[in-house]
Amino acid sequence: MNNNNAPVGRRGRYHAPLRALLRRSAAGLLRHLLPNACALCGGDSDDALCPGCEAQFFGPDAAVPRCMRCANPLPVASPSQASGAGPAGPPSLLLPPSAMQLCGVCLADAPAFDRTVVAADYALPLDQLVLQLKFGHRLALAPLCARLLRDAVQQAPDVTLPALLCPVPLGPRRLAERGYNQALEIARPLARSLGLALHAQLVLRVHDTAAQSSVAPDRRQHNIAGAFAVPDAALVAGRHIGVVDDVMTSGRTLNELAATLKRHGAARITNLVFARTPPH
Numbered sequence: 001m002n003n004n005n006a007p008v009g010r011r012g013r014y015h016a017p018l019r020a021l022l023r024r025s026a027a028g029l030l031r032h033l034l035p036n037a038c039a040l041c042g043g044d045s046d047d048a049l050c051p052g053c054e055a056q057f058f059g060p061d062a063a064v065p066r067c068m069r070c071a072n073p074l075p076v077a078s079p080s081q082a083s084g085a086g087p088a089g090p091p092s093l094l095l096p097p098s099a100m101q102l103c104g105v106c107l108a109d110a111p112a113f114d115r116t117v118v119a120a121d122y123a124l125p126l127d128q129l130v131l132q133l134k135f136g137h138r139l140a141l142a143p144l145c146a147r148l149l150r151d152a153v154q155q156a157p158d159v160t161l162p163a164l165l166c167p168v169p170l171g172p173r174r175l176a177e178r179g180y181n182q183a184l185e186i187a188r189p190l191a192r193s194l195g196l197a198l199h200a201q202l203v204l205r206v207h208d209t210a211a212q213s214s215v216a217p218d219r220r221q222h223n224i225a226g227a228f229a230v231p232d233a234a235l236v237a238g239r240h241i242g243v244v245d246d247v248m249t250s251g252r253t254l255n256e257l258a259a260t261l262k263r264h265g266a267a268r269i270t271n272l273v274f275a276r277t278p279p280h
Helices: 002-031 049-056 106-107 127-134 141-155 174-176 180-194 219-223 254-261
Strands: 113-122 166-168 238-246 268-276
Touching: 049 113, 113 141, 127 180, 127 238, 127 268, 141 180, 141 268, 166 180, 174 238, 180 238, 219 254, 238 254, 254 268
Parallel strands: 113 268, 166 238, 238 268
Antiparallel strands: none
């Protein structure tokens, strides 16, 4: 019996390198027949984002200090300003990096959510990643957004991972028009990569509201008020909930959702958002 099995084992060992070679050849042929282009620069790339663009826009040099609560960028004093040797400026704008944790807006009027982590600013050219995913039906960009957001979470200081993730829900009409919820498409691979549970319907949108971007700033709170409901409060009570979205603009949608979750007993809310619109 041992003699009969030995040749099979040897054949398996001999064939393994051949199978690996065939897989590499097939992958190379597929890339040649169906070349992939970087979503930002359009250059040839094996991935949705080429290494050059990823290094330029998401590398260590691209990181900016942000308010830990709303993720708006915070100004940083230069070494000479921090030491008092440079031109004077308003003290609130020239704090040393270690002291810069919350922006003035969040200090004056704290939102319902407790923390926000983002991967990038929603500005040219990075807004194209969201626009192509959201309106161009390029669902292959969702795992890219999730990976970049995961990296931002892992690199952010003092981040406590939530117990459960949920996407910002779409209303039935917009979901039917688009065919998918881009926040959920990002949340699925993000949950897997962070090892977190995902509940796609933890929160429901019970009113089909107008897109916040189409509403005048002074009407946005009224537009989103009462838009969300929690079907099962037992899943929320006492838990740290992570809310996933593609873009955070004014923050009113995420604030309304966080307030709804906290009314149902959530202990803490952390927003995990791919891009943040810089303040005007």
